[in-house]
Amino acid sequence: RKEVEQDPGxxxxxxxxxxxxxxxxxNSASQSFFWxxxxxxxxxxxxxxxxxxxxxxxxxTAQLNRASQYISLLIRDSKxxxxxxxxCVVATDGGSQGNLIFGKGTKLSVKP
Amino acid sequence: xxxxxxxxxxxVTEMGQEVTLRCKPISGHNSLFxxxxxxxxxxxxLIYFNNxxxxxxxxxxxxxxxxxxxxxxxxxxxxxxxxxxxxAVYFCASSLIVTGISNQPxxxxxxxxxxxx
Numbered sequence: 721r722k723e724v725e726q727d728p729g730x731x732x733x734x735x736x737x738x739x740x741x742x743x744x745x746x747n748s749a750s751q752s753f754f755w756x757x758x759x760x761x762x763x764x765x766x767x768x769x770x771x772x773x774x775x776x777x778x779x780x781t782a783q784l785n786r787a788s789q790y791i792s793l794l795i796r797d798s799k800x801x802x803x804x805x806x807x808c809v810v811a812t813d814g815g816s817q818g819n820l821i822f823g824k825g826t827k828l829s830v831k832p
Numbered sequence: 833x834x835x836x837x838x839x840x841x842x843x844v845t846e847m848g849q850e851v852t853l854r855c856k857p858i859s860g861h862n863s864l865f866x867x868x869x870x871x872x873x874x875x876x877x878l879i880y881f882n883n884x885x886x887x888x889x890x891x892x893x894x895x896x897x898x899x900x901x902x903x904x905x906x907x908x909x910x911x912x913x914x915x916x917x918x919x920a921v922y923f924c925a926s927s928l929i930v931t932g933i934s935n936q937p938x939x940x941x942x943x944x945x946x947x948x949x
Binding site for chain 2: 754763764765766769819822823825
């Protein structure tokens with residue numbers, strides 16, 4: 721089983737739609753979780769950290785389910801500019817060493 | 833503030849040649865990471881340093897790859913000799929790691945797009 725798994729997509733949605741991405745991880749000892757965004761031919765950029773109680777940043781909501789080893793990202797009222805690949809990221813050593821495991825990403829395409 | 837700076841942005845060279853990729857981390861960051869990204873394998877960690885010391889190089893593909901961090905503001909990744917299968921985008925990232933504090937995001941450079949002919 722891969723350490724971090726994501727549906728590769730692509731997810732093709734109209735502007736204004738709500739879209740959800742899921743991610744599972746294999747190491748039950750993982751303690752830190754992130755969502756990164758990567759635009760075409762660009763570097764990955766931190767979108768948001770994922771906290772145990774769930775957290776929201778504007779139109780973006782991240783959830784963590786430790787029992788199921790599952791992370792989700794919800795995007796509400798999607799914009800054309802949200803088109804990108806979204807990477808699920810897990811720290812396998814408690815985050816203290818900084819070693820992050822990246823999923824292969826889920827591609828989102830928002831259409832007018 | 834300057835982010836992570838990588839050079840060159842693009843490199844095209846013939847197989848067998850030595851390739852050197854360079855990275856300047858964000859000032860004050862104490863950890864530096866080298867990644868390789870391909871369509872097939874996604875983003876793979878090659879090696880990372882904490883306080884200029886290599887911590888984990890298990891991701892380095894083979895002996896042809898080597899990385900150094902002579903000081904806190906500079907790192908190199910070398911491939912010698914290069915092969916066509918090394919073609920990929922190579923990213924450098926840095927982070928500030930504080931012991932006992934989790935949730936340490938990494939900040940990436942623009943990457944070096946490497947093509948080996």
